[in-house]
Amino acid sequence: MYKFIQSLLAALMTSAIASCDTKPATSSPPIVAPLSHAVAMGFTPWPADLTAAGVDRTYAYIHDHANLMAHHFDGGIPWDEALESAPFPKHLRDDWAVRKSRTPGHFQTFVAVTPLDFDRTGLALAWTDAGDNKALSSSWSQKPLNHPDVKRAYLNYVERVIAYFQPDYLAIGIEANIMVSKSPSDWSTYLDLNQHTYNAIKTTHPNLPVFTSVQYEHLRGIEDDSKRHADKQFAAVKALMKHSDLMALSTYKFGQLHPNPMRAGYFESAETFGKPIAIAESGAMSAPVKIFGTRLPADEAGQARFVSGVLDYAVQTQVPFVVNWVAVDFDPMIKKLPSPMGEIAKAWVHTGLQDADGDDKAAASVWNSYLAAHQTE
Numbered sequence: 455m456y457k458f459i460q461s462l463l464a465a466l467m468t469s470a471i472a473s474c475d476t477k478p479a480t481s482s483p484p485i486v487a488p489l490s491h492a493v494a495m496g497f498t499p500w501p502a503d504l505t506a507a508g509v510d511r512t513y514a515y516i517h518d519h520a521n522l523m524a525h526h527f528d529g530g531i532p533w534d535e536a537l538e539s540a541p542f543p544k545h546l547r548d549d550w551a552v553r554k555s556r557t558p559g560h561f562q563t564f565v566a567v568t569p570l571d572f573d574r575t576g577l578a579l580a581w582t583d584a585g586d587n588k589a590l591s592s593s594w595s596q597k598p599l600n601h602p603d604v605k606r607a608y609l610n611y612v613e614r615v616i617a618y619f620q621p622d623y624l625a626i627g628i629e630a631n632i633m634v635s636k637s638p639s640d641w642s643t644y645l646d647l648n649q650h651t652y653n654a655i656k657t658t659h660p661n662l663p664v665f666t667s668v669q670y671e672h673l674r675g676i677e678d679d680s681k682r683h684a685d686k687q688f689a690a691v692k693a694l695m696k697h698s699d700l701m702a703l704s705t706y707k708f709g710q711l712h713p714n715p716m717r718a719g720y721f722e723s724a725e726t727f728g729k730p731i732a733i734a735e736s737g738a739m740s741a742p743v744k745i746f747g748t749r750l751p752a753d754e755a756g757q758a759r760f761v762s763g764v765l766d767y768a769v770q771t772q773v774p775f776v777v778n779w780v781a782v783d784f785d786p787m788i789k790k791l792p793s794p795m796g797e798i799a800k801a802w803v804h805t806g807l808q809d810a811d812g813d814d815k816a817a818a819s820v821w822n823s824y825l826a827a828h829q830t831e
Contacts (some may be wrong), residue, residue, distance in 0.1 A: 459825055490725050491511070492769070492772060493765075493769055493772065493773055493775065493776060493824075494521055494522040494562045494622075494776070494823050495520055495521060495522060495565070495765075495778075495821070495824065496516065496520040496521065496522030496523055496524050496561070496562070496775065496776075496778075497512075497515075497516050497519075497520055497523075497531075497777060497778055497779070497781040498523075498525070498526050498735070498777065498779055498780075498781075499512055499513055499523070499556070499760045499781075500512065500781065500784070501784065501787070502782040502783070502784050502786065502787070502806075502810065503784060503786040503787050503794070504787050504790055505786075508787070509785070511780050511782060513556050514806060515781045515782050516781050518823060519781070519807070519818070519821065519825065520825070521560075521561055521562060521672075521825070522561055522562040522563070522622075522775050522777070523553075523558075523561050523562075523564070524564045524565075524566070524735070524777045525563065525564070525565045525619065525621075526565070526566045526628070526735070527565070527567045527568070528568060528572070529546075529581055529586030529587050530578045530579040530580050530581040530587045530588065531542035531567075531569065531578045531579075531581060531607070531608065531611055532580065532581045532582065532611070533580055533590070533594050533604075533607050534580075534591075534594075534623035536607040536608070536611040536614070537603055537606060537607035539551050539612065541608060542581075543582050544583060545582075545583060545584070545585050545586070546581050546586070550618055554618070554619060562622040563619055563620070563621045563622050563623075564622065564623040564625070564734070564775060565601065565615060565616075565621040565624055565625070565639045566624075566628050566667065567611070567612060567615055567625065567626060567627075567628070568625075568626075568627050568628035569604070569608045569626075569627065569644075569647060569651075570599075570627065570628070570630060570633065570644070571726070572587070572631035574588050574635075574636055575633065575636050575637040575640070575761060576586070576599070576637065576640065577590065577595070577604065581596070598640075598643045599640065599643040599646070599647045600647050600650075604647060605647060605650045605651070606657060608651060609650070609651050609654050609655075612624075612626055612651060612655060613655070613658070616655070616662070621662070621739065622663075623662075623665075623700075623775060624655070624662055624663065624664050624665075625664075625665055625666060625667050625702060625734060626648065626651050626655065626665070626666060626667075627644075627648055627666030627667065628666075628667050628704075629667055629668065629669035629672070629704050630644060630648070630666045630667070630668070630694065631668050631672055631673055631687060631690060631694065632669050632672050632680075634672070634686050634687055634690040635672050635677070635679045635680040635682055635683050635684075635689075636679060638686055641686075641690055645694065645697075648666055648694065648697055649696075649697045652698070663699045663700055663774070664698070665698040665700040665732075666694055666698050666702070667702040667704050668691055668694070668702065668703055668704065668724075668736040669703075669705075670703045670704060670705040670723075670724065671703045671705065671714055672687065673687050673688070673723065673724075674723055675687065676713055680710040688726075691727065692727060693817045695727050695728075695729050698729065699729070699730075700729055700730050700731065700732045700774070701727050701729040701730065701731045701732070702731075702732040702733070702734040703721075703732070703733055703734060703736075704734055704735045704736070705735075705736050705764075705829075706735075706736060706737050706805075707737075707739065707757075707760045708736065708738075708739055708750065708752075708781075708801050709739045709743075709751055709752035709756075710751045710752055710753075710756060711750060711751065712750075714784075716738075716760045716763035716764070717763075720767070730773070730774070731771065732775050732776075733764055733768065733775065733776040733777055733778045734777055735777050736759065736760075736764055736776070736777065736778055736779065737778055737780055737805035738756065738757040738760035738805060738817070739757060739801065740752060740753065740754045740756070740795035740804045740805070740806075740815050740817065741753065741754070742818075743800040743801070743803065743804065743805040744800075745797050745800050745801065746794075746797055748811060752804065753816065754815050754816040755816060757804075757805075757815065757816070757817045758815070758816040758817040758819075758820050760817075761778065761807075761817040761821060762817075764776060765820065765824045769824065778821070779802070779805065780802060780805045781806055781807060782806045782807075782808045783803055783804050783805075783808065783809045784802075784806070784810070785803055785809075786802055786810060787803075788800060807821055811817065
């Protein structure tokens with residue numbers, strides 16, 4: 455369920471960003487010269503509110519407290535246009551233009567795309583002139599993930615993403631192992647598509663790190679949706695890693711009751727795959743929320759412990775980058791979301807490093823100290 459709401463909110467974020475002025479927000483200089491940093495640290499431009507001001511505030515915070523921008527595209531694929539090498543829909547091009555114009559030139563860039571839908575059970579929906587995540591046509595909906603048209607269209611799409619954003623890191627799949635939890639019979643077709651895309655991209659861009667992100671709580675069988683097929687996860691991810699330059703993790707801590715405490719050996723399961731580790735997305739709640747009448751306790755100290763654990767590991771092992779998904783809490787947005795979206799979104803509302811009132815949290819001090827201290831000469 456958490457992935458569902460994350461994706462729905464990402465679609466709303468896309469609309470908010472694309473509707474804003476493309477002029478970069480004015481802000482103070484960054485804390486540290488980012489390109490000299492040993493571990494790149496950044497956020498997605500998830501807005502503090504679904505307004506131009508909310509988007510501006512988020513970009514300003516990222517400018518001042520990061521050296522990497524994470525552009526995460528989970529809004530579907532322009533399948534027809536990609537297959538035919540035709541111009542992409544204006545809605546998509548506008549979104550790309552805003553993101554690119556507001557990414558500081560000295561930042562590293564991490565771009566993540568995926569051929570899978572929100573539920574990670576099949577082909578991604580369509581990005582059309584009407585917007586993102588629109589229903590697939592009957593011809594596309596009937597194609598397996600490893601259909602020749604899907605392979606050709608997705609590779610064309612990824613190549614155009616690379617040409618436009620010139621990323622330093624590229625994910626060609628997002629939390630793909632969730633498919634093992636939800637639709638394991640289709641996993642082999644995904645692996646075929648991933649192998650085809652990876653091999654082609656590495657041929658044309660041999661120095662670009664290319665990988666698929668792995669949802670860490672699903673890998674370890676912690677999330678409820680993962681428990682039914684938990685015994686399949688490690689073998690499935692081992693097969694995935696044959697065509698992935700990094701073990702790029704997505705990992706979260708949703709309050710004190712969530713069975714995912716930050717502790718010694720937290721990343722041992724990921725280390726068993728023998729790949730360099732990166733943190734493609736992460737976050738932890740900093741304040742209690744009540745979702746559908748159930749109280750989820752959390753506090754700033756718990757968030758700070760999680761962020762500190764992630765960053766301490768990142769520095770000790772020299773991971774290439776760390777992404778904290780939310781930069782600034784988005785309390786104002788919650789009030790604008792329809793039910794049940796607004797309720798479920800509360801799980802992320804306090805995962806930013808700055809609260810809605812503009813005050814830095816304890817985790818922000820941890821983040822900033824790592825950003826300032828751990829850099830190369």
